[in-house]
Amino acid sequence: xxxxxxxxxxxxxxxxxxxxxxxxxxxxxxxxxxxxxxxxxxxxxxxxxxxxxxxxxxxxxxxxxxxxxxxxxxxxxxxxxxxxxxxxxxxxxxxxxxxxxxxxxxxxxxxxxxxxxxxxxxxxxxxxxx
Amino acid sequence: xxxxxxxxxxxxxxxxxxxxxxxxxxxxxxxxxxxxxxxxxxxxxxxxxxxxxxxxxxxxxxxxxxxxxxxxxxxxxxxxxxxxxxxxxxxxxxxxxxxxxxxxxxx
Numbered sequence: 601x602x603x604x605x606x607x608x609x610x611x612x613x614x615x616x617x618x619x620x621x622x623x624x625x626x627x628x629x630x631x632x633x634x635x636x637x638x639x640x641x642x643x644x645x646x647x648x649x650x651x652x653x654x655x656x657x658x659x660x661x662x663x664x665x666x667x668x669x670x671x672x673x674x675x676x677x678x679x680x681x682x683x684x685x686x687x688x689x690x691x692x693x694x695x696x697x698x699x700x701x702x703x704x705x706x707x708x709x710x711x712x713x714x715x716x717x718x719x720x721x722x723x724x725x726x727x728x729x730x
Numbered sequence: 731x732x733x734x735x736x737x738x739x740x741x742x743x744x745x746x747x748x749x750x751x752x753x754x755x756x757x758x759x760x761x762x763x764x765x766x767x768x769x770x771x772x773x774x775x776x777x778x779x780x781x782x783x784x785x786x787x788x789x790x791x792x793x794x795x796x797x798x799x800x801x802x803x804x805x806x807x808x809x810x811x812x813x814x815x816x817x818x819x820x821x822x823x824x825x826x827x828x829x830x831x832x833x834x835x836x837x
Binding site: 637646647648649652660662663696698714715716717718719720721722723 | 731762764772773774775776779785817819821824825826827828829830831
């Protein structure tokens, strides 16, 4: 059963860089079938997609965060990572990593796709404060 | 970016009630819509994808419908485990966006 686990500092100072890692177990991040994503949720608020990555390194970012976000993948460690620079209090949130399942045709052809998110990691709270 | 809205923002209901939540997109997203359930302190859980496809293991009392710009999530008979917040998400564009959520609480 695939599991995802976020890890990283729970407290980051304003103007510094937030760094998180998502470790995938029960499956290979190198599978050509999946995209992998980061989503965040400020306390008491809704969900915001941050970005997604394919095992090859192709990335897609939320335009509102693009100038500050870098997502990378380390296939040797079965991990992918998030860096968010120049953080402010507005970046305080629970950060989730998740997998994006592929499309499978009726003929069984599997195509990696940027679509829904399943499963999700349990999430990690990152607070931006001095 | 495609904007998503949900109504109502809060819904008070009783066990056994039929519950309907609406999600609207600012432009047509075909059937590229998912629904999630989130309980306090937990990650969202996928319920429905492609607007009407039930995720494996999700009870059949959950159903989704719609296409274009208007979608609904229906719970046919609300159970105690269903009190939670529900979010829609569009993936018509890779600039994924979520609705603001609908909280279903006990009447």
